[in-house]
Amino acid sequence: MIYEGRLLKMRTQLDKPVKYFLPVNDDMIYLNEHLGKDVSLEFTGKINCIRCGAATSKSFNQGYCYKCFKTAPENDESVFNPELSKSQFGISRDMEWAEEHDLIDHYVYLSITSGIKVGVTRHHQIPTRWIDQGAMYAISIAKTPNRHIAGIIESYLKQHIADKTNWRNMLKDNLKEDVDLIDEKKRIVSLLHPELQKYALKDSQITEIVYPGDYVPDNVASVTFDKEKTIEGKLMRIKGQYLIFQDDTVLNIRKHAGYHVMFKV
Numbered sequence: 001m002i003y004e005g006r007l008l009k010m011r012t013q014l015d016k017p018v019k020y021f022l023p024v025n026d027d028m029i030y031l032n033e034h035l036g037k038d039v040s041l042e043f044t045g046k047i048n049c050i051r052c053g054a055a056t057s058k059s060f061n062q063g064y065c066y067k068c069f070k071t072a073p074e075n076d077e078s079v080f081n082p083e084l085s086k087s088q089f090g091i092s093r094d095m096e097w098a099e100e101h102d103l104i105d106h107y108v109y110l111s112i113t114s115g116i117k118v119g120v121t122r123h124h125q126i127p128t129r130w131i132d133q134g135a136m137y138a139i140s141i142a143k144t145p146n147r148h149i150a151g152i153i154e155s156y157l158k159q160h161i162a163d164k165t166n167w168r169n170m171l172k173d174n175l176k177e178d179v180d181l182i183d184e185k186k187r188i189v190s191l192l193h194p195e196l197q198k199y200a201l202k203d204s205q206i207t208e209i210v211y212p213g214d215y216v217p218d219n220v221a222s223v224t225f226d227k228e229k230t231i232e233g234k235l236m237r238i239k240g241q242y243l244i245f246q247d248d249t250v251l252n253i254r255k256h257a258g259y260h261v262m263f264k265v
């Protein structure tokens, strides 16, 4: 089968294991059924912005043209640093967008990706956010009415816990430490200022995420369409937004959102 068109980040469904779908134009390719098979992705040389659709020779922040990168609310500083969100004061690149994306319930969570990390996500992005980052376990620790407050909690907790994932270790299932997320949640919440503690969640449900494919690479080598026209191999595993091939090359699909490809299975 050949599918041709614009890639978008993989869609997922929490299941054991997670179900992965690759959007190529209007097709949704169910990838789990291609595990253990040869697949090939060939870049056609065309990139379209995932927001405005304009042709662009280079993609910024995982799929945007330069103009959207500089002006669209999806690329505002508060997306990367939630504590900088000012929508609660009516200040945003686009208030209509902010009403739907910033001024809604957010969660602060702990997840185990490579090590334990803290993060912030919009309520409807659970568990998508956790799957996209390749977390194996995650727990929500606080629920806030907007992005700003979640960001304040996160930026405080960053002094005690990492907020970044080592993607190589994540792909190698290389967990740095064995942590009890419930204990860690209690510890972390106790560190918060009482004003922030009121957002803490009582519920302590851990979500376990199992990724499709048993293969674990020894050493990962990242490949990109910016350097190679064709990326192919036997698909052994899918984790986060990465396809992992038998020769231990890994392809970050999200990074190539907006790229046009021919996908062959």
Ligand SMILES: [Zn+2]
Binding pocket: 049, 050, 051, 052, 053, 054, 064, 065, 066, 067, 068, 069
């Ligand atoms: Zn654009």
